[in-house]
Amino acid sequence: MTPVLQVRNLHVDYETATGPVHAVRGVNLDVHRGELVGIVGESGCGKTTLAYAITRLLRAPAHLTAGSVTFQGVHDTTPVSVTALTGGALRKFRWDRMSMVFQGAMNALNPVQRVSAQLQDLFHAHRPRMSKAERRTRVGELLDLVGLPGRVARSYPHQLSGGMRQRVMIAMALALEPHVVVMDEPTTALDVLVQREILDAISELRHRLGFAVVFITHDLSLLLEISDRIAVMYAGRVVELGDSARLRENPQHPYTTGLLNAFPTLRSERRDRHGIPGHPPDLSVPIAGCAFADRCGFVRPECTTTDVPLLPIGGGDVACHLYTTERQEVSR
Amino acid sequence: MTELSAHDLVRDYSGFRAVDGVSFTVTSGQTLALVGASGSGKSTIARLLSGLDRPTSGTITIDGEPRRPGYRALREYRKHVQMVFQDPFASLNPVKPVHHQLARPLRVHGLDGDRRAVLELLDRVHLRPADQYADKLPHELSGGQRQRVAIARALAPRPKVLLADEPVSMLDVSVRLDILNLLEELKRDNDLAVLYITHDLATARHFSATTMVLNAGRVVEIGDSDQVIFHPADDYTRRLAAAAPDPWR
Numbered sequence: 001m002t003p004v005l006q007v008r009n010l011h012v013d014y015e016t017a018t019g020p021v022h023a024v025r026g027v028n029l030d031v032h033r034g035e036l037v038g039i040v041g042e043s044g045c046g047k048t049t050l051a052y053a054i055t056r057l058l059r060a061p062a063h064l065t066a067g068s069v070t071f072q073g074v075h076d077t078t079p080v081s082v083t084a085l086t087g088g089a090l091r092k093f094r095w096d097r098m099s100m101v102f103q104g105a106m107n108a109l110n111p112v113q114r115v116s117a118q119l120q121d122l123f124h125a126h127r128p129r130m131s132k133a134e135r136r137t138r139v140g141e142l143l144d145l146v147g148l149p150g151r152v153a154r155s156y157p158h159q160l161s162g163g164m165r166q167r168v169m170i171a172m173a174l175a176l177e178p179h180v181v182v183m184d185e186p187t188t189a190l191d192v193l194v195q196r197e198i199l200d201a202i203s204e205l206r207h208r209l210g211f212a213v214v215f216i217t218h219d220l221s222l223l224l225e226i227s228d229r230i231a232v233m234y235a236g237r238v239v240e241l242g243d244s245a246r247l248r249e250n251p252q253h254p255y256t257t258g259l260l261n262a263f264p265t266l267r268s269e270r271r272d273r274h275g276i277p278g279h280p281p282d283l284s285v286p287i288a289g290c291a292f293a294d295r296c297g298f299v300r301p302e303c304t305t306t307d308v309p310l311l312p313i314g315g316g317d318v319a320c321h322l323y324t325t326e327r328q329e330v331s332r
Numbered sequence: 333m334t335e336l337s338a339h340d341l342v343r344d345y346s347g348f349r350a351v352d353g354v355s356f357t358v359t360s361g362q363t364l365a366l367v368g369a370s371g372s373g374k375s376t377i378a379r380l381l382s383g384l385d386r387p388t389s390g391t392i393t394i395d396g397e398p399r400r401p402g403y404r405a406l407r408e409y410r411k412h413v414q415m416v417f418q419d420p421f422a423s424l425n426p427v428k429p430v431h432h433q434l435a436r437p438l439r440v441h442g443l444d445g446d447r448r449a450v451l452e453l454l455d456r457v458h459l460r461p462a463d464q465y466a467d468k469l470p471h472e473l474s475g476g477q478r479q480r481v482a483i484a485r486a487l488a489p490r491p492k493v494l495l496a497d498e499p500v501s502m503l504d505v506s507v508r509l510d511i512l513n514l515l516e517e518l519k520r521d522n523d524l525a526v527l528y529i530t531h532d533l534a535t536a537r538h539f540s541a542t543t544m545v546l547n548a549g550r551v552v553e554i555g556d557s558d559q560v561i562f563h564p565a566d567d568y569t570r571r572l573a574a575a576a577p578d579p580w581r
Contacts, residue, residue, distance in 0.1 A: 042504050042505065042506050043475075043504050162370075191369045191370040191371075191531065192369060192531050192532075192533075192572060192575045192576060193369050193571060193572065193575050194369075194370075195575065196574070196575035218504065218505050219505070219577065220505065220579075221534070221577040221578070221579055222577040224579035225577055225578060225579050225581050248579050248580075258506070259505065259506065262505055262506050262508070262509050263505060263508065263509065263534070263535075264509075264534050264535060264537070264538040265534055265577075265578060265579055265580070266533055266534045266537070266561065266573070266576045266577075266578050267578065267580065268534075270537075270538055272513075273509050273513075273538075274509055274510060274513065275476075275506045275507045275508065275509040275510040276506040279474065
């Protein structure tokens with residue numbers, strides 16, 4: 001079955017006074033129908049930029065410089081080239097087929113409009129033939145869907161708790177029954193207990209409605225628990241991609257191993273753990289070879305000189321020279 | 333041996349009781365974790381213990397001596413009890429270089445605030461070469477480096493107690509452990525008493541022998557960290573433990 005979303009060789013630059021910063025440097029990613037794909041990495045690794053590029057929400061100074069995003073709905077006869085959409089076609093596509101839950105619900109909602117007005121706005125824009133009564137009913141249904149009482153419709157955002165606001169954001173993202181929902185750190189600002197409620201709600205809705213989720217966070221512990229597959233990003237690239245159980249048991253890329261060791265989990269034994277030494281590279285200068293080389297404990301001569309693509313290794317995809325040599329040895 | 337104790341602390345905010353009869357003790361060479369959800373009163377307790385706020389009732393004692401009112405007494409108290417704040421992007425003065433931010437607390441507390449003392453502080457938090465870091469402005473540092481400066485500043489008056497209010501929650505995953513390891517090392521080497529305030533049960537368990545759980549301003553459970561987290565006696569603790577992300581779930 002064709003993936004609902006295919007990202008191919010995506011590149012995004014930020015124009016700055018001192019030249020372009022290459023925030024996303026050639027990302028390939030498939031999202032299958034109904035699956036939850038996690039994207040994890042440190043601040044500045046390009047995960048949010050990638051999300052904005054996929055949803056076509058990039059604004060200057062960010063520019064898509066190369067690559068494509070292709071969307072294939074169940075009933076579509078031909079795939080939609082998301083990156084080629086413009087004007088009215090883009091407006092029609094956005095939110096209807098693919099929506100987004102933004103990082104800070106407090107900032108994403110309009111503080112001077114009631115929740116019902118903000119939800120109805122979607123129907124004004126995308127379902128112009130809906131009657132007033134239908135819109136109202138739909139708002140009620142949506143709030144009910146995300147477990148909020150009907151009175152929330154009449155509330156202003158400041159009258160709601162952080163968790164309730166995040167539920168409103170999710171209701172908004174699901175309003176037009178999209179096939180893909182991109183969620184950018186949807187629970188980071190929330191309390192542990194509220195985070196758990198929201199995660200449960202997302203998982204329940206996903207099973208009921210069948211949409212796919214691209215879930216972005218820096219919390220690998222959380223992703224391992226909820227994702228079907230995980231893409232680990234470093235310096236604008238996916239360095240490891242695979243099944244979350246495989247990634248947890250058998251990480252291949254030294255950066256993934258580093259991330260896994262960088263936090264204790266609730267049940268893990270008490271032992272010496274360390275963060276990953278060093279800093280991510282400056283993305284305004286071209287990177288020769290592997291971007292992680294100067295922080296890596298397994299660095300080899302070729303790491304600093306030769307680029308390494310994402311290659312299938314041990315049931316997943318890994319971009320690391322440790323395995324390219326092994327492959328060559330095997331093929332000999 | 334230093335003991336900082338809270339005795340039956342209460343803090344009311346216009347009809348709302350944020351802290352409701354809390355008592356506990358932090359002891360030299362030990363870390364006490366204070367965990368709870370947002371709004372449980374964790375930060376209010378930190379503010380009361382650091383002298384940024386006054387309790388409605390109850391007392392705070394250091395080595396049995398109650399904290400006295402008045403500016404001089406407060407300054408004397410802060411020589412012993414220092415705080416590391418959550419947000420290193422907000423807690424450092426953006427227009428002053430690092431050496432200024434470290435020399436000030438030294439001088440305020442009657443110590444020699446010359447460059448040598450500043451470099452020594454930077455060295456203690458592993459910002460090396462210290463000479464280079466001393467002349468940087470906060471915006472030239474990463475989040476982890478800023479938090480190290482904030483920790484160095486807290487160490488300046490040679491305190492006996494360190495209050496760390498969510499010291500790593502604003503930091504990148506890859507550096508969180510290093511900051512917590514640094515606090516652990518400082519505690520061990522200087523025999524500090526540490527109160528580690530967090531919503532993260534996993535790091536509470538890894539860095540503190542004792543964990544105290546707060547709900548709606550009350551201590552609902554206190555005891556050995558493993559015991560509290562794996563065999564919670566209180567229903568709220570159980571919910572908190574069940575909500576924590578667990579890759580092996």
